[in-house]
Amino acid sequence: DTGVSQDPRHKITKRGQNVTFRCDPISEHNRLYWYRQTLGQGPEFLTYFQNEAQLEKSRLLSDRFSAERPKGSFSTLEIQRTEQGDSAMYLCASSLGGSGLSNQPQHFGDGTRLSIL
Amino acid sequence: DAKTTQPPSMDCAEGRAANLPCNHSTISGNEYVYWYRQIHSQGPQYIIHGLKNNETNEMASLIITEDRKSSTLILPHATLRDTAVYYCIVRVSGSARQLTFGSGTQLTVLP
Numbered sequence: 001d002t003g004v005s006q007d008p009r010h011k012i013t014k015r016g017q018n019v020t021f022r023c024d025p026i027s028e029h030n031r032l033y034w035y036r037q038t039l040g041q042g043p044e045f046l047t048y049f050q051n052e053a054q055l056e057k058s059r060l061l062s063d064r065f066s067a068e069r070p071k072g073s074f075s076t077l078e079i080q081r082t083e084q085g086d087s088a089m090y091l092c093a094s095s096l097g098g099s100g101l102s103n104q105p106q107h108f109g110d111g112t113r114l115s116i117l
Numbered sequence: 118d119a120k121t122t123q124p125p126s127m128d129c130a131e132g133r134a135a136n137l138p139c140n141h142s143t144i145s146g147n148e149y150v151y152w153y154r155q156i157h158s159q160g161p162q163y164i165i166h167g168l169k170n171n172e173t174n175e176m177a178s179l180i181i182t183e184d185r186k187s188s189t190l191i192l193p194h195a196t197l198r199d200t201a202v203y204y205c206i207v208r209v210s211g212s213a214r215q216l217t218f219g220s221g222t223q224l225t226v227l228p
């Protein structure tokens with residue numbers, strides 16, 4: 001039973017560079033979520049997909065951030081022109097949702113830790 | 118989604134039951150209580166959830182008061198590996214919405 005997989009686990013980059021993270025959800029899960037977590041805080045929601053459709057975006061998701069889930073399977077999160085404040089753990093979660101499947105829990109990956117120099 | 122209140126930290130002796138409280142006094146009738154935990158440098162791990170009846174699985178038990186305004190997560194025999202931040206989250210039934218995490222309770226299991 002493979003869980004949610006995220007790649008890379010760690011990313012160090014210079015300010016101003018672009019970075020892209022990948023999330024592979026649990027295979028039958030149609031819902032996929034991105035969260036951001038800074039030190040000492042709980043995860044904060046960024047965006048959510050149902051299949052390939054991006055249905056909700058947080059105000060935290062500035063125009064430098066973009067997420068895709070082109071075939072309704074894996075997802076990518078790109079940050080352009082990174083800033084110091086982007087340093088955080090980026091978490092992906094997936095769940096199974098739809099008619100008759102309410103309240104299924106979200107399952108998280110172990111995240112990508114981004115450090116901006 | 119209703120707001121939750123948890124103590125910032127708790128200690129528990131190894132082998133004893135850990136009882137983690139959560140207050141959700143503004144919970145609505147269609148809101149579930151979810152518990153997650155996060156071990157250092159890992160993603161949150163789902164533990165259990167419930168609506169109004171007590172629930173038990175291989176990890177823990179969830180006791181929800183009759184008025185649903187508070188709940189307790191019970192780890193029956195805590196081990197050192199249970200040391201983690203525990204989050205209590207309330208979420209509307211059937212919602213596809215994101216989870217809203219608070220600050221959680223740092224549980225430290227002592228040898």
